[in-house]
Amino acid sequence: MKLCVVGSGYVGLVTAACMAEVGHHVVGIDIDTAKVDLLNQGGIPIYEPGLEALVEKNRQQGRLKFTTDYALCADAEAIFIAVGTPPDEDGSADLQYVLAAAKSAAAYMPDGCLVVVKSTVPVGTTDKVAQEVSGQMAKRQVAAYVAFNPEFLREGNAVGDFLKPDRIVVGVEEEHSQALLKRMYAAFNRNRDRMIFMDRRSAELTKYAANCMLATRISFMNDLSRLCEVVDGDIESVRRGIGSDERIGQHFLYAGIGYGGSCFPKDVQALLATGEQYGVDLPVVAAAWQANKIQRQWFIDRLMGVVQAQGVKRAAIWGLAFKPGTDDMREAPSIDVVNALLDAGVEVVACDPAAVKEAQHIWGDKIGYEDAPEAACVAADVLVVLTEWLMFREPDWAVVAKKMAGKHVFDARNLYVQDELKEHGLSCVSIGRGKSCL
Numbered sequence: 001m002k003l004c005v006v007g008s009g010y011v012g013l014v015t016a017a018c019m020a021e022v023g024h025h026v027v028g029i030d031i032d033t034a035k036v037d038l039l040n041q042g043g044i045p046i047y048e049p050g051l052e053a054l055v056e057k058n059r060q061q062g063r064l065k066f067t068t069d070y071a072l073c074a075d076a077e078a079i080f081i082a083v084g085t086p087p088d089e090d091g092s093a094d095l096q097y098v099l100a101a102a103k104s105a106a107a108y109m110p111d112g113c114l115v116v117v118k119s120t121v122p123v124g125t126t127d128k129v130a131q132e133v134s135g136q137m138a139k140r141q142v143a144a145y146v147a148f149n150p151e152f153l154r155e156g157n158a159v160g161d162f163l164k165p166d167r168i169v170v171g172v173e174e175e176h177s178q179a180l181l182k183r184m185y186a187a188f189n190r191n192r193d194r195m196i197f198m199d200r201r202s203a204e205l206t207k208y209a210a211n212c213m214l215a216t217r218i219s220f221m222n223d224l225s226r227l228c229e230v231v232d233g234d235i236e237s238v239r240r241g242i243g244s245d246e247r248i249g250q251h252f253l254y255a256g257i258g259y260g261g262s263c264f265p266k267d268v269q270a271l272l273a274t275g276e277q278y279g280v281d282l283p284v285v286a287a288a289w290q291a292n293k294i295q296r297q298w299f300i301d302r303l304m305g306v307v308q309a310q311g312v313k314r315a316a317i318w319g320l321a322f323k324p325g326t327d328d329m330r331e332a333p334s335i336d337v338v339n340a341l342l343d344a345g346v347e348v349v350a351c352d353p354a355a356v357k358e359a360q361h362i363w364g365d366k367i368g369y370e371d372a373p374e375a376a377c378v379a380a381d382v383l384v385v386l387t388e389w390l391m392f393r394e395p396d397w398a399v400v401a402k403k404m405a406g407k408h409v410f411d412a413r414n415l416y417v418q419d420e421l422k423e424h425g426l427s428c429v430s431i432g433r434g435k436s437c438l
Ligand SMILES: NC(=O)c1ccc[n+]([C@@H]2O[C@H](COP(=O)([O-])OP(=O)(O)OC[C@H]3O[C@@H](n4cnc5c(N)ncnc54)[C@H](O)[C@@H]3O)[C@@H](O)[C@H]2O)c1
Pocket: 006, 007, 008, 009, 010, 011, 012, 029, 030, 031, 032, 035, 082, 083, 084, 085, 097, 100, 101, 104, 118, 119, 120, 121, 151, 152, 153, 154, 155, 262, 263
């Protein structure tokens, strides 16, 4: 099939490459000229394992190209819209990019083309896109179909998630769109039927419901972690104890510094904004948001308490990305932590295997960067571990302790055994692991 994917970011680029990989002919459209040039030269603008090779292979084989020119969607059977939906000032999703993309595409789309909204959008947005598209196309006396197909890929595992999805949720209004989407996804849907068809509004809500449910699980565990510290329980034991109940399951039960990233914070806020818009209270979702803010501040207050009490001058940071496997720093906890340290006049040296370029956009040379974790620790009074990259999992504590000037380790991901660090004269503050965390 001939497809277009509008937006070449984390979702659009993965969609374009994976659709090309199974044999479709795909044009990726983005308004960012530098991004398009880079892609056409064989580079990729983001860090995502396996993606660069997939893009390059399909580009070389002639099934994938990139452009800023919407005219290239003139013969597309379907057009995905995968542009950003960042939070507006009031937390609701800013739809200007989605609507602009729909308008630009509608100027060229052929008669009968299917527009597939893939961006995460509040309930009712696909209807607005349909209005925009039909208004534009009526001028040319042609018509299009519009569907909603949320994306559930996880950054850091995006290619695998797209090629082998758990489910493919589709909101459609007509048989024709359903048949087209079945054909488009046939290669990803062979050994069992993963496609779940529903109306467009339910599909829009499904995406928010998934992210808000996961965010709620994390916030629930973070609440309990603070209780564990006071009552001398261990949140890791509690996690294992409840995760083995199959009604609860193992995933998304890790206490930490609170969720960040480009999806959970903005989607929780956007669902709350939708509730407000329609006059419906969503107290569980509101609590998931509030608890996250409390948890992040809880960690920062504890860190800053030591910074002030000990006169900390230099801090090492392990991990800047909001999670391992990505260079994405949108809403990353590292932003708040590093800013608090800088505000207190502390010198910061960071190590991250993927996100340094992103961090340089934020702080430039206000902080230092090192490739090796141990090098970041030289003369540091505190070490703060914020992302659970594999490279930070088993440090040589003897080396770290020797390099550091101070002895404080703040483990925001519960990676370490406190007693092990003690053997090297280091103190470890982790999350929810009994009174020792206080
Ligand atoms: N990142 C994720 O893990 C993830 C997962 C599932 C769903 N989503 C959702 O997918 C959507 C895209 O997210 P992302 O992380 O890929 O965003 P992104 O910011 O990485 O990429 C968006 C791209 O769209 C381009 N763009 C903006 N306006 C455009 C226009 N009018 N025409 C053409 N290109 C345009 C931008 O230049 C950018 O390259 C969001 O709604 C997000 O919530 C993201």
